Amino acid sequence: MEELIEKLKQQIIEVLNLEEVTPADIDNDAPLFGEGLGLDSIDALELIVMMEKEYGIKLKNPAEGKEIFKSINVMAQYISEHRTK
Amino acid sequence: MGIVSAIGFDVEETLQSLRAGKTGIDALRYLQTDHHEFPVGEVQMSTDEMAKRLGIPDGTPRTRTAMMGIMALGQALQQANLHKDDMAKAAFVSGTTVGGMDMSEQFYMDFLTNDLHNDYISQHDCGACTESIADYFGPFASVSTLSTACSSAANAIINGANAIREGSCEIAVVGGSECITKFHLNGFNSLMILDHEQCRPFDETRAGLNLGEGAAFLVIETADSARRRGVTPIAVLEGYGNACDAFHQTASSPDGEGSYRAMREALADAGLQPQDIDYINAHGTGTPNNDTSESQAMMRLFGETIPPVSSTKSFTGHTTSASGSIEAVICILALQHQFLPLNLGWKHQMPDGITPVTDQHPVRPLQHVLCNSFGFGGNDSSLVIGKEPSKALLPLGEGREGAAGEGAFILAATQISIQEGLSEAWMQSPIQYDEPYVRSLDVDYKQWLSVGESRRMGKLLKRALVTSLAAMRQSGVEHPDAIITGTGLGCIENTEILLTHLCEEGEENCKPTPFMQSTHNTISSLVSIHTHTHGYNATYAHKEASFDCALEDAWRQMKLGRIHTALVGGQDEMTPKYFGLLCKTGYLGQPSQIAGEAAVSVMLSAKPRNELDNVLCRMTYFKRLYRPTPEELQQTAAAIGCFDAVVTSVSQLSTFNSQLSTLQEAATLFPDTPLLQYKNIFGESYTAYGLGIYATAHVLHCQQLPPAMLIPGFVTPAALHRILVLNQIGGKDYTFTVLES
Numbered sequence: 100m101e102e103l104i105e106k107l108k109q110q111i112i113e114v115l116n117l118e119e120v121t122p123a124d125i126d127n128d129a130p131l132f133g134e135g136l137g138l139d140s141i142d143a144l145e146l147i148v149m150m151e152k153e154y155g156i157k158l159k160n161p162a163e164g165k166e167i168f169k170s171i172n173v174m175a176q177y178i179s180e181h182r183t184k
Numbered sequence: 185m186g187i188v189s190a191i192g193f194d195v196e197e198t199l200q201s202l203r204a205g206k207t208g209i210d211a212l213r214y215l216q217t218d219h220h221e222f223p224v225g226e227v228q229m230s231t232d233e234m235a236k237r238l239g240i241p242d243g244t245p246r247t248r249t250a251m252m253g254i255m256a257l258g259q260a261l262q263q264a265n266l267h268k269d270d271m272a273k274a275a276f277v278s279g280t281t282v283g284g285m286d287m288s289e290q291f292y293m294d295f296l297t298n299d300l301h302n303d304y305i306s307q308h309d310c311g312a313c314t315e316s317i318a319d320y321f322g323p324f325a326s327v328s329t330l331s332t333a334c335s336s337a338a339n340a341i342i343n344g345a346n347a348i349r350e351g352s353c354e355i356a357v358v359g360g361s362e363c364i365t366k367f368h369l370n371g372f373n374s375l376m377i378l379d380h381e382q383c384r385p386f387d388e389t390r391a392g393l394n395l396g397e398g399a400a401f402l403v404i405e406t407a408d409s410a411r412r413r414g415v416t417p418i419a420v421l422e423g424y425g426n427a428c429d430a431f432h433q434t435a436s437s438p439d440g441e442g443s444y445r446a447m448r449e450a451l452a453d454a455g456l457q458p459q460d461i462d463y464i465n466a467h468g469t470g471t472p473n474n475d476t477s478e479s480q481a482m483m484r485l486f487g488e489t490i491p492p493v494s495s496t497k498s499f500t501g502h503t504t505s506a507s508g509s510i511e512a513v514i515c516i517l518a519l520q521h522q523f524l525p526l527n528l529g530w531k532h533q534m535p536d537g538i539t540p541v542t543d544q545h546p547v548r549p550l551q552h553v554l555c556n557s558f559g560f561g562g563n564d565s566s567l568v569i570g571k572e573p574s575k576a577l578l579p580l581g582e583g584r585e586g587a588a589g590e591g592a593f594i595l596a597a598t599q600i601s602i603q604e605g606l607s608e609a610w611m612q613s614p615i616q617y618d619e620p621y622v623r624s625l626d627v628d629y630k631q632w633l634s635v636g637e638s639r640r641m642g643k644l645l646k647r648a649l650v651t652s653l654a655a656m657r658q659s660g661v662e663h664p665d666a667i668i669t670g671t672g673l674g675c676i677e678n679t680e681i682l683l684t685h686l687c688e689e690g691e692e693n694c695k696p697t698p699f700m701q702s703t704h705n706t707i708s709s710l711v712s713i714h715t716h717t718h719g720y721n722a723t724y725a726h727k728e729a730s731f732d733c734a735l736e737d738a739w740r741q742m743k744l745g746r747i748h749t750a751l752v753g754g755q756d757e758m759t760p761k762y763f764g765l766l767c768k769t770g771y772l773g774q775p776s777q778i779a780g781e782a783a784v785s786v787m788l789s790a791k792p793r794n795e796l797d798n799v800l801c802r803m804t805y806f807k808r809l810y811r812p813t814p815e816e817l818q819q820t821a822a823a824i825g826c827f828d829a830v831v832t833s834v835s836q837l838s839t840f841n842s843q844l845s846t847l848q849e850a851a852t853l854f855p856d857t858p859l860l861q862y863k864n865i866f867g868e869s870y871t872a873y874g875l876g877i878y879a880t881a882h883v884l885h886c887q888q889l890p891p892a893m894l895i896p897g898f899v900t901p902a903a904l905h906r907i908l909v910l911n912q913i914g915g916k917d918y919t920f921t922v923l924e925s
Contacts, residue, residue, distance in 0.1 A: 116639045144374065
């Protein structure tokens with residue numbers, strides 16, 4: 100799980116072009132949206148594309164993202180349970 | 185009026201479908217795509233069949249958007265009995281976002297690697313599409329292209345109406361056209377706003393929109409002109425409003441601020457009260473976000489008694505850039521035949537929304553209807569259309585408070601280009617280039633934008649935003665009444681990313697950001713969002729005349745007293761790939777020509793607000809002509825009167841080139857007048873004319889002529905008080921702007 104969390108942080112930084120953020124800056128339990136990293140709805144869509152491309156997880160409804168992107172820990176948990184690649 | 189959509193090839197078929205409650209949304213049939221899971225509203229004819237029907241010979245470049253436009257325009261011209269000599273005096277204004285994308289997405293790899301389909305490269309952009317539609321029938325006096333995403337056609341109607349009110353013309357032919365493309369379908373899919381079922385606007389279970397396609401055009405004219413031509417008006421454009429939500433690039437605000445303002449302004453323009461409206465044709469896309477936001481805006485404006493509302497996108501699908509004129513035609517049909525168009529698919533009441541029409545029979549006669557069109561970036565527009573020809577548009581213009589009778593003042597002009605950005609260092613020591621293609625010299629954007637703010641912005645968005653912020657700062661105008669942008673290609677880098685993805689990786693995993701930023705109005709709306717400016721917002725994408733269209737809009741609305749301050753931008757970038765393509769068309773890559781990039785922002789004010797205002801110069805004359813006759817050119821030259829110099833649009837001065845005729849023509853039109861240049865300093869680009877205006881404004885302000893602007897063989901101006909900035913490309917699209925110290 101630790102490995103997945105680290106990889107996820109790097110992928111998020113890359114996909115969302117978070118130039119001045121390092122993996123260490125991202126708190127595993129902090130919310131990704133609103134406070135925390137301050138991401139918005141377009142970032143959520145970018146993360147949905149990333150999950151499909153990297154982990155073979157297909158979301159039908161963007162609202163599902165709200166629960167999954169609560170924090171890095173929640174996201175990693177969801178990916179480890181649902182990944183198809 | 186003329187219309188082509190999924191529910192019919194003409195007005196009569198459209199009416200029959202509406203009365204019968206018969207939707208045009210069905211399984212995909214014509215578009216070649218993997219996404220067969222999405223229902224769409226396709227025009228039931230293949231592109232080849234369209235070409236056959238229009239008599240366009242094989243081998244002639246033709247795009248679906250242009251051909252649907254031609255079909256709709258033909259009907260409108262016929263019904264209005266508009267002949268060639270009428271057209272020659274009329275303005276033609278069309279809206280589109282994808283332009284010739286249906287062919288570009290098929291041939292993009294060929295464009296890059298071989299010469300099989302080079303004819304289609306110059307058909308790609310929005311302006312080319314408008315010209316194809318216009319030129320099928322004959323020359324119009326002026327031709328312009330609006331590109332404000334899904335409100336493009338509504339804004340084309342507003343542009344045409346303003347042209348008539350201001351007195352530029354008595355007749356305007358206005359509307360829009362858009363076909364379904366893989367580009368659009370995958371783009372909307374990446375935003376996850378496409379419904380897998382038939383769309384259900386304003387229904388609690390709604391899950392997105394269905395893409396549609398089509399075109400519609402309307403002929404609007406003054407009552408006097410109609411009387412003289414012996415034609416009877418079928419409806420009246422009573423008022424209109426345009427406002428920016430200034431909230432988000434793709435989502436509407438929860439309280440519908442932009443749509444509320446657009447509707448309120450339209451009612452005020454028409455001199456009507458909310459209770460006077462008998463029907464609202466909502467934007468009603470069927471996305472959870474739009475329908476909640478629009479409902480809130482309607483509740484705010486109309487209170488307890490909301491008029492009957494429906495979204496006819498349940499019939500046509502979302503025809504995007506064409507929806508404004510398609511739905512205006514539907515509103516006129518409702519007025520003519522006194523029925524309420526249905527809102528198909530509605531079953532479940534939204535807790536926070538309106539209840540749409542379920543019965544075609546109106547409770548009271550329809551006199552005035554409201555037609556909403558909203559676009560990405562919060563480009564919200566609303567039209568009021570009435571039944572009684574006696575109640576035409578309220579007079580505007582001279583005498584109205586604040587109207588710019590004697591011209592407009594340029595308070596600031598800024599640029600980021602191939603010369604040092606946000607600086608006038610080029611006047612003393614311009615950087616000289618030998619390369620055929622140079623990219624802009626970027627400035628330190630971090631001084632203006634935080635890393636968080638700029639992380640999703642491409643280079644062009646940063647340049648556009650920073651030149652805008654600098655012009656706002658220099659002029660002291662924080663919230664201009666209008667933000668109007670011209671861009672020939674928009675953020676072409678993002679368009680290329682999505683096109684390349686579609687060609688190389690297919691239709692899986694398309695990212696939302698490139699699509700969002702590929703829409704041309706993303707630039708203008710970004711400036712509004714960043715500065716929280718809710719006023720008029722529009723984007724023009726009309727090749728080399730893109731900036732010219734934006735400047736014309738600002739100039740006209742200032743003369744009408746509709747706005748007092750305007751930020752006018754000219755924003756284009758040039759990627760290495762696209763430079764290669766435009767070399768194939770002959771536009772770029774000519775001997776001694778430099779292809780550049782332009783980001784320019786000009787702040788205009790109808791009057792200096794106080795003595796402290798730092799005025800660069802005054803703008804005292806403006807005119808655009810599409811394909812003028814020599815006589816028309818002479819007349820325009822005579823009307824301008826005396827001036828000290830002409831700043832020309834020549835971009836190369838080698839002995840044998842097509843542009844030599846440009847200089848000869850200018851020399852003939854304005855004998856004994858010094859001719860100047862600026863593209864040798866700033867390079868050629870679709871919005872280079874903005875840099876011509878920028879450069880001339882600073883020359884007048886400093887009373888100093890940089891030697892680089894002189895053209896060898898022509899005399900040096902004796903004075904710098906009144907200068908004509910002339911744009912002309914390939915013998916068409918003339919723009920005359922006079923600036924005075």
